[in-house]
Amino acid sequence: MSKSFFAFQAIIEREFARFVHQRTRLLSAVVRPLFWLLVFAAGFKSTLGIAIQAPYSTYTTYDVYIIPGLVGMVCLFNGMQSSLAMAFDREAGSMKVLMTAPISRRQLLIFKLLSAAAVSTIQSYLMLAIALLVGVNIPLDGMLAALPVIFMAAYALALIGLLLASTVSGMENFAGVMNFVIFPALFLSSSLYPLWQLEESSELLFWISSLNPFTYLVESVRFALYLQFQPFVLGGILLGVILMSYLAPFAYKPNP
DSSP, rough: OOOOOOOHHHHHHHHHHHHHHHHHHHHHHHHHHHHIIIIIIIHHHTTTOOOSOOOOOSOOOOOHTHHHHHHHHHHHHHHHHHHHHHHHHHTTTTTHHHSSSOOOHHHHHHHHHHHHHHHHHHHHHHHHHHHHTTTTTOOOOHHHHHHHHHHHHHHHHHHHHHHHHHHHOOHHHHHHHHHHHHHHHHHSSSSSSHHHHHHHOOOHHHHHHHHHHHHHHHHHHHHHHHOOOOOOHHHEEEEEEEHHHHHHHOOSSOOO
């Protein structure tokens, strides 16, 4: 087997071991979206129904509409947390040790991003499984079809987090930057409400949300769950991922 395979195996085992042993991280990854689903969505289920719009073919209750947004929330928070872990590794000097592996910096970073995306994807499907158990109507065939889209979205968000970690010095600074990225990305998107409803209240917020990359990640998951795919959107996301993956090794410095 090649050196790259052994390096990838070691990195993904390290990422999963870190995730499993950090029980608070595992718990928060499940509790955060479930809080929105069981409390927020349940409270507004009867009052915030969504009119017929693609990809839905019928009137949609709010708990069904919010599911792709909760998947995006899981991937967003975990992507930022994995980037925070990389910032910690850089502060502690662990990244300098990893850089001595007989693989290129690009391969190392991509392997770490793939492992972070795999963890995010598992978290997302754990949340979807619990949503099914509490009675949310999610198509099972759509859950299977959406797997590569969810993984790509998780990878993209981990990659954005990596680029942020590359430009911020110090864990304290990065933790603050995370809040300025996570909440605008989440609330200025279609994850919690349709953009046409936002347009009715504010034209400016509608255009900001329309330009938010997180909106397109959430919508790609939404359409995939209902066996509808947007080739131009998915192609744009894939192109952006490839470009950022190419630039990441130039931006990331192993030294703090």
